[in-house]
Amino acid sequence: MHAGAWWVWALALGTAATRTTNPLLLALLLTVSAYVVAACRPDTPSARSYTAFLRLALAVLLVRLAFAVVLGSPIPGTHVVVTLPEVPLPHWAQGIRLGGRVTAEGLVFALYDGLKLATLLVCVGAANALAAPARLLKSLPGALYETGVAVVVALTFAPHLVADVRRLRAARRLRGRPDRGLRGLLQVGLPVLESALERSVALAAAMDARGYGRTAEVPPAVRRTTGALTLGGLLGVCAGTYGLLTAEGGTYGPPVLLAGLVAALAGLRLGGRRSPRTRYRPDTWNARACLVAGSGGAVAAVLALAAARDPEALHPGVVPLAAPGLPLWPAAAVLVGLLPAFVAPPPEQPAVPQEPAPTEEPS
Secondary structure, eight states, X not given: OOHHHHHHHHHHHHHHHTTOOOHHHHHHHHHHHHHHHXXXXXXXXXXXXXXXXXXXXXXXXXXXXXXXXXXXXXXXXXXXXXXXXXXXXXXXXXXXXXXXXEEHHHHHHHHHHHHHHHHHHHHHHXXXXXSOHHHHHHTOOGGGHHHHHHHXXXXXXXXXXXXXXXXXXXXXXXXXXXXXXXXXXXXXXXXXXXXXXXXXXXXXXXXXXXXXXXXXXXXXXXXXXXXXXXXXXXXXXXXXXXXHHSSTTTTTHHHHHHHHHHHXXXXXXXXXXXXXXXXXSOOOOOHHHHHXXXXXXXXXXXXXXXXXXXXXXXXXXXXXXXXXXXXXXXXXXXXXXXXXXXXXXXXXXOOXXXXXXXOOOOO
């Protein structure tokens, strides 16, 4: 499966999560992403990071609730849960309070708001678990070739730095020398930086010997056109994305985003002429990848349409307190996100070494 298809699917689910604060729809999005990850996750080190994103999402949710308790909430409420001692603040800090009444309406509003951000983080974690970022960097266009190489080198060297730190600290503990504090940091950090510098110089020499960084001659008009298209396209993507994430930009957001994507892709296509290169075993974008990416895009499109047509169902109120309802057709659209679990190829399992067959010894 192409890595870009997994990232499009996951980011589309995250976009859908930003269009609603309904806890039932957000919980359904979490369930869909978790099921697809459990069914399609390969057995790689990056795939095990999904648990870390779940913990991060839970921490974000707890911090949002803690802020609502300590700093209060702008939502008026009548159901007082607890009254904390209020700290008086100066006049220039009007609108901010520390302590005071904590209402159930404010806590529920903070829960809805924090759950939306937590769902977005979990969707990013699903993309990272299903397709490692290094695989996605292999599919970058030729115009971003140098950036992709730099990021891949950084991602490759980071585990080596951590291993060097652990090895040096263990060696210092065995010799009875301190490995903590400022003194231990200096005496461990300098050898680590020295080994990293030596490794970087060796890698740079090896890459230069293999022709990395060579560029082809491009006419000046093509370079100027490439820069204008790329810069204008990226600005259009930023403006369109802002429009999609705000309620006021629902009209101009999609066309500006589409125009920006077309211009940016055209600029990257022209810029790829500077760096002619080949790829070893490139990921192919096939019909399965289209189905995976399309299922996520369908979820995002339907929830964006539902947020515009029926905002009350996707943004339930908390004053007065009432149980949120589950809108049927947005919930059915979220279930379309389960399609990758059935169309994606099964994850590759690591090869298990087989023990040699016992041989008979001569009597």
